[in-house]
Amino acid sequence: MSSIAEAQNLTDRIAELLREKLILGEWAPGQRLSEAALCESLDVSRSTLREAFRMLTKEGLLSHEPNKGVSVVVPSIASIIDIYRVRRMIECQALAQGYPMHPALERMRAAVAHALACRDREDWLGVGTANIAFHKAVVELADSERLNVMFSHLLAELRVAFGLMQDPHFLHAPYVEMNQQILALFEAGKPDQASRALNDYLVHSERLILAAYARRLAEKGIKG
Known part of the structure; x- marks a missing residue:
């Protein structure tokens, strides 16, 4: 497996873990997520975590605001x-x-x-x-x-x-x-x-x- 494919598989797994946390109700609407804490707990790089964030943002589960970071969405x-x-x-x-x-x-x-x-x-x-x-x-x-x-x-x-x-x-x-x-x-x-x-x-x-x-x-x- 190529390094690109391995990186994508890792990103997919991290995105699924984050999605599962949302399904289990571990994070509240509007809650800001700490990159540093998640990188440490999941043992992944910031680049991998940010790519997973981007995936979940496209799904409408997270939102990103400049200078504020990533937070859980408040659904309409x-x-x-x-x-x-x-x-x-x-x-x-x-x-x-x-x-x-x-x-x-x-x-x-x-x-x-x-x-x-x-x-x-x-x-x-x-x-x-x-x-x-x-x-x-x-x-x-x-x-x-x-x-x-x-x-x-x-x-x-x-x-x-x-x-x-x-x-x-x-x-x-x-x-x-x-x-x-x-x-x-x-x-x-x-x-x-x-x-x-x-x-x-x-x-x-x-x-x-x-x-x-x-x-x-x-x-x-x-x-x-």
Whole structure:
């Protein structure tokens, strides 16, 4: 492998690690990222880290301002509406046409079980992470690596938006049982009903998030 290819592979891996941190909710919207700290923790050069930053900036996850550095974006209301539009198109179709014995089913079950365990110990950020895992598994039913990659980017954007609300209990608690119900319908051989339930879920989630998000933006004086 050439040195150029090796450098690109390293950049891709670093970008994926940064993206995963966003999906896990480790960074808040508007938070400035320290190049020095990340270079040390990831054991990479500044040039590699900056290239990874550029990749995530193109994806709409980070923003760069001259003399201010790189920070996590504050998503707009319009972008959240668009994310949910795409989610309904991808997830509901994947569930409706999903093969009942698909390996992703086991990951859906594991995500629901993890969410229940986190709820019992009131780990609401953990519930949110389990919820992300459930929906990633739903998309995996479509057997499309392109969709998996695109959906991962969408979830990173959405998790960033969640961070501004600062109330993970309010945000995630209602959906533990909803995911259980969707899983039960799919396991019972009722993919169409599961898909409709998921669509209702996403509509409810979008309305809840937009209302709370708009309030939060107003409190912070941020224009959506």
